[in-house]
Amino acid sequence: MKILLLGYMGSGKSSVGQRLAEVLHLPFYDLDQEIESKLGQSISEIFENKGEIYFRKTELQVLNDLLASKNSYVLALGGGTPCYGNSMQFLKERQDVKTIFLNTSLQELTERLFVERQKRPLIAHLETKELLNDFIRKHIFERNFYYNQANIKVKADESVAKIVSEIVLQLF
């Protein structure tokens, strides 16, 4: 079984994914990190040097490479991964994939992302919390269409431990 975590930037995909993988004794992968090591550049550098379209193509390629393996694992996707091409449809059709949506509130996302927005090319230019909150609200409205198609949905304002227990309960 491949367990894929999806949700907006800052929703906790990497920290929840790491802990979930430990609990389930599975390897953990982070799609952004896989892309960074394949290209030898940070996500910000890739956006800056090659642009978003190139990033999206690479993101899909790296995802397909990971899905080609027969192994079980936990994988944290990027916030945009299920929202481009027909990725969400394609993931839903795979018998060996379970998708989990970490549903974090707008307020919590704004708080978490404001302090670390410099690392994230899509929001690095937003200078106030109000601008960031407005951007996230509109962006989530578009993306929830995809996120809501996940097999399992969990509220994700809680602690990592609580979210992981909730996922484990729903998985088995």
Ligand code: S3P
């Ligand atoms: C993106 C989210 C980022 C990264 C890139 C684009 C997005 O991943 O893939 O900056 O479109 O939401 P995280 O969700 O892990 O921050």
